[in-house]
Amino acid sequence: MIEAAKIWNEPNNKSHWDPEIDPDWSRFAAMARLAGQAIRAENPRVTRVLGGLSPIDPGYLQLLDGYGVLDEVDAVGVHGFPLDWNLWSIHDWPQKLDEIRAVTDKPVWVTEAGVSSFGAEEVQVWGVKRTAELLVGRAPRIHWYSLYDLPKAWEATTRHKEAEGSSYYRHFHMGLLREDGSPKGALEAYAPYAAEMGLCQWFHFEDHRLDEAVAWLKRLGVKHLRTGLSWADSLRPNALSWFDRQMDALSDFAVTVTFCFTPEERGIAPHHTSAPRAPEEFAEFCAAMVRRYGSSEGALTAAE
Numbered sequence: 001m002i003e004a005a006k007i008w009n010e011p012n013n014k015s016h017w018d019p020e021i022d023p024d025w026s027r028f029a030a031m032a033r034l035a036g037q038a039i040r041a042e043n044p045r046v047t048r049v050l051g052g053l054s055p056i057d058p059g060y061l062q063l064l065d066g067y068g069v070l071d072e073v074d075a076v077g078v079h080g081f082p083l084d085w086n087l088w089s090i091h092d093w094p095q096k097l098d099e100i101r102a103v104t105d106k107p108v109w110v111t112e113a114g115v116s117s118f119g120a121e122e123v124q125v126w127g128v129k130r131t132a133e134l135l136v137g138r139a140p141r142i143h144w145y146s147l148y149d150l151p152k153a154w155e156a157t158t159r160h161k162e163a164e165g166s167s168y169y170r171h172f173h174m175g176l177l178r179e180d181g182s183p184k185g186a187l188e189a190y191a192p193y194a195a196e197m198g199l200c201q202w203f204h205f206e207d208h209r210l211d212e213a214v215a216w217l218k219r220l221g222v223k224h225l226r227t228g229l230s231w232a233d234s235l236r237p238n239a240l241s242w243f244d245r246q247m248d249a250l251s252d253f254a255v256t257v258t259f260c261f262t263p264e265e266r267g268i269a270p271h272h273t274s275a276p277r278a279p280e281e282f283a284e285f286c287a288a289m290v291r292r293y294g295s296s297e298g299a300l301t302a303a304e
Helices: 028-044 058-066 091-099 119-135 161-173 185-193 210-220 239-249 279-293
Strands: 001-007 045-053 075-080 108-113 140-147 198-200 224-230 254-260
Touching: 001 028, 001 279, 028 045, 028 058, 028 279, 045 058, 045 108, 058 091, 075 091, 075 224, 091 108, 091 119, 108 119, 108 254, 119 140, 119 185, 140 224, 161 185, 210 239, 210 279, 239 279, 254 279
Parallel strands: 001 045, 001 254, 045 075, 075 108, 108 140, 140 198, 198 224, 224 254
Antiparallel strands: none
16 A cells, blocks of 8 residues: 655654754654664565655755765655745746755655645636646656645644744645535646646544545546654554554555654653654654555655
C-alpha cells in the first residue's frame, strides 16, 4: 500500500516543529536520519521523502544536508500556497522547484499545492488549472491539497493562529469538496488532471469521511494519494484497528504516508511539534508502519 514514506511534515514551519526547542534543527536532523535508516532497513522499495518544506527554502535544505539528512532520503518534498500564504506569485512555481534543484540532486516532489476558496470559488477554479499547467510534467509527484474543506468545528494545525489573523481562516477552505461533501467548482476543474496530479487528504483519528473520500477518489480517477499516520495517535486505544481500516480503505491507491506528530508524553515539551526525548522511538514507529503496510512494489522509479 505505501509506495513512499514521508519523514515528518513541514519541519521548517513552527506549526509542525518547535524551533525554540531545536533552534539549529540538529535534533530534527538526528531524528530524520534514524527514521530514513529504519525505513530503508525495513523495506528498501519504499521511497523515503523528506517532509515537505514550507516555505520552500534552499538554505534550510542545505542546513539539513550538512547534517547528513539527504544521505538517508530518496526525494525532497516541497509545499506551496502562493495565492494564500506564500510571498511569491503562482507563476513562480517552476522557479521555486529550480531553487531546490540547485542545491540537491534528489528528485523534488510537490507533496502539497493548493488554493483556497476563501475569497471566491472562482479563484480556486483558476488556481487548480494554473497549478496543473505549471507543475504537471515538472515533478515526479504532485499532490493537490485537499479533497475536503476542514470542518469548522476543528482547529487548523498551526501554532501561530493569532499571527495569521484572517489568513488563519483560509485553512478551512482548501478542499475540492465543502465540509458537507458537496462539490465546489474546483472539483470539475481538477478532474481532468486527477491521474497526473494526485491528492493530499489528512484523515483524523476515526475520521467519519473515510469511506466517502475513497468513493470520490475512485470516481475522479486519482492514482496517487498522500495521507498521514500519526505517531501521537498510535498511542490511543484501538489505534492499530483504525490504522488498519484506513490503510485497507486506501489499498487501491499508490499512497505516500507522512509520519509525524510527537506524542505529548514522549516530547521534550508536551506538544506534538516538540522534538522527542528519544528519537529512536520515532524511527521505530516508522519501521513498524512500513513493515505493516509497505508495498512490495515501491516507488523507486518515481524518485528517479
